[in-house]
Amino acid sequence: xxxxxxxxxxxxxxxxxxxxxxxxxxxxxxxxxxxxxxxxxxxxxxxxxxxxxxxxxxxxxxxxxxxxxxxxxxxxxxxxxxxxxxxxxxxxxxxxxxxxxxxxxxxxxxxxxx
Amino acid sequence: xxxxxxxxxxxxxxxxxxxxxxxxxxxxxxxxxxxxxxxxxxxxxxxxxxxxxxxxxxxxxxxxxxxxxxxxxxxxxxxxxxxxxxxxxxxxxxxxxxxxxxxxxxxxxxxxxx
Numbered sequence: 001x002x003x004x005x006x007x008x009x010x011x012x013x014x015x016x017x018x019x020x021x022x023x024x025x026x027x028x029x030x031x032x033x034x035x036x037x038x039x040x041x042x043x044x045x046x047x048x049x050x051x052x053x054x055x056x057x058x059x060x061x062x063x064x065x066x067x068x069x070x071x072x073x074x075x076x077x078x079x080x081x082x083x084x085x086x087x088x089x090x091x092x093x094x095x096x097x098x099x100x101x102x103x104x105x106x107x108x109x110x111x112x113x114x
Numbered sequence: 115x116x117x118x119x120x121x122x123x124x125x126x127x128x129x130x131x132x133x134x135x136x137x138x139x140x141x142x143x144x145x146x147x148x149x150x151x152x153x154x155x156x157x158x159x160x161x162x163x164x165x166x167x168x169x170x171x172x173x174x175x176x177x178x179x180x181x182x183x184x185x186x187x188x189x190x191x192x193x194x195x196x197x198x199x200x201x202x203x204x205x206x207x208x209x210x211x212x213x214x215x216x217x218x219x220x221x222x223x224x225x226x227x228x
Contacts, residue, residue, distance in 0.1 A: 032214050034216060034217075036219075041221075042221055042222075043118075043204050043206075043219035043220050043221045043222050044157065044204070044219045045219070046216045046217075046218070049214070049216055051214060089156050089157075093214075100145075100162050100164070100169060100170055100211040100212045101159055101162065101170060101172075102147075102159060102217060103159070104156035104157050104158075105156060106155070106156055107155075107156050
C-alpha cells in the first residue's frame, strides 16, 4: 500500500504487505530528515534518518528514500506487522536555523489489518 | 538511560491557575526542546534550549515561560492559559542543538484548560 502523505492521511495495509508512506517538503535549505513513529498516547519515536548527501538509507525492515529534485521523502516498511500501526511523521531539520529547529509534516496514519 | 521523562502525565487547570510541567533526561544531552501537539496534528516547536540557554522561541505567548535550571531538567511554567492551549506538551532532547542529531521525545503531558 502507498500513501501520498498530505493528501491521504490514512494508509490501510494487510499484515505482511509492504507499506510506503510519502512526504513532501518545501524548504530546499533542509539537509537532514527524520522519520518518527507515534503510537497512541506516546511521544514520537525515532525510526530512521537521512542526510541530504544520500538518496537511500536502510534500517531494520525500513528504508528511507530521498529525492531532492522534487523535494520528496518516502518511508518503506517491509512485511508490515500489527505493531507498525501508528501515525508516521517526516520531519525536516533546516540548515538555515543551524539545524536547531525540527519541522514536522502533517503525518500519515498506518493501519495494519490482520 | 535513554529515556526522557515528563511529569505530570495529565494536568487539568483553570484559566487563573499557575502550574508547571517538568522534563528530565540523563543522557548527557545539552539541547532540550518543548513542543505542543494538538489532536491529529504534528508537534509544533515552542522553545529550544542549548547549554541551558534559550536558543529559539517560536513566538510563543508569554503565558508560557520555559526554564532550564540545569542540563538535565527543563520546566514549562504555565499561567493564565486559555482553553485553546489544551494539548499534548512534548519534551525532547538531543546531544546538541544543531548538527545531525536525532531528538528523543518524552511521553508528553496532556493538558486540559477549563
